[in-house]
Amino acid sequence: MTAGSGGFGLFRAHAASFVRYSIVGASGVLVNLGIYLLALRGLAPGYTGVLIASTVAFAGALLWNFAGNFLWTFRGEARGSVLYHLGLYAAIQLVSYALNESVLAGWLLVDPGAKIAAQLIGVLAGSVWGYAANRRWNFRSAAPGTGPDGAAVGWKAPKVG
Numbered sequence: 001m002t003a004g005s006g007g008f009g010l011f012r013a014h015a016a017s018f019v020r021y022s023i024v025g026a027s028g029v030l031v032n033l034g035i036y037l038l039a040l041r042g043l044a045p046g047y048t049g050v051l052i053a054s055t056v057a058f059a060g061a062l063l064w065n066f067a068g069n070f071l072w073t074f075r076g077e078a079r080g081s082v083l084y085h086l087g088l089y090a091a092i093q094l095v096s097y098a099l100n101e102s103v104l105a106g107w108l109l110v111d112p113g114a115k116i117a118a119q120l121i122g123v124l125a126g127s128v129w130g131y132a133a134n135r136r137w138n139f140r141s142a143a144p145g146t147g148p149d150g151a152a153v154g155w156k157a158p159k160v161g
Contacts, residue, residue: 014131014135017073017074017131017135018131020069020072020073021069021073021127021130021131021134022127024065024068024069024072024073025065025127027064027065027068028061028062028064028065028068029061031057031060031061031064031065032057032058032060032061033057035053035056035057035060035061036053036054036056036057039052039053039056039057040053058097062089062090062093063086065093066085066086066089066090069089069134069139070082070085070086070089073139074134074135074138074139077139077140078139079140085138085139088137088138089134089138092130092133092134092137092138093130095129095130095133096126096127096129096130096133097126099122099125099126099129100122100123100125100126101122102122103118103121103122103125103126104118104119104121104122107121107122
C-alpha cells in the first residue's frame with residue numbers, strides 16, 4: 001500500500017469536498033426552515049398544512065443544495081446536462097432521506113428517549129451516504145480536484161521547452 005491509498009488516504013482525498021458538501025447541507029437546513037415557516041403562514045392550520053409546508057420546504061432546500069453542490073462542491077465534475085444531474089441528485093437525496101428516517105426510527109425503537117441523538121445520527125448516516133452516492137454516480141472524477149479526464153482543475157503547470 002502506498003501513502004495516500006487505503007481508508008485514511010481516501011478520507012484525506014475527499015475531506016475538503018465533504019466539508020463543502022456539509023456546509024452546503026447546513027445552509028440548506030436554514031433554507032428549509034425559512035421556506036417551512038413562510039409556507040405555514042399561507043396554509044391552513046393543522047396536520048395537512050404542516051405536511052404540505054414540509055414538502056415545499058424539502059423541495060426548495062433540495063434545489064438550493066443542488067445548486068450549491070453543483071457550483072461549488074463538485075464544480076467542474078458534471079458530465080451531462082444540469083437537468084440530468086438534478087434528477088440524479090434528487091433521487092439520491094430521496095434515498096438519503098429514507099436512510100435518515102430509517103436510522104431515526106430504528107434508534108427510537110431501542111431508546112425512545114433519544115430523539116435528538118437519533119435524529120443527529122440519522123442525519124449523519126444520510127449525509128455520508130448522500131455524499132458518497134453523489135461522488136460515485138452523479139459527479140465522478142478521477143480524484144477530487146480533477147476533471148472528467150483526470151487532469152488537474154484550476155492550476156496548470158507551465159509548459160517546458
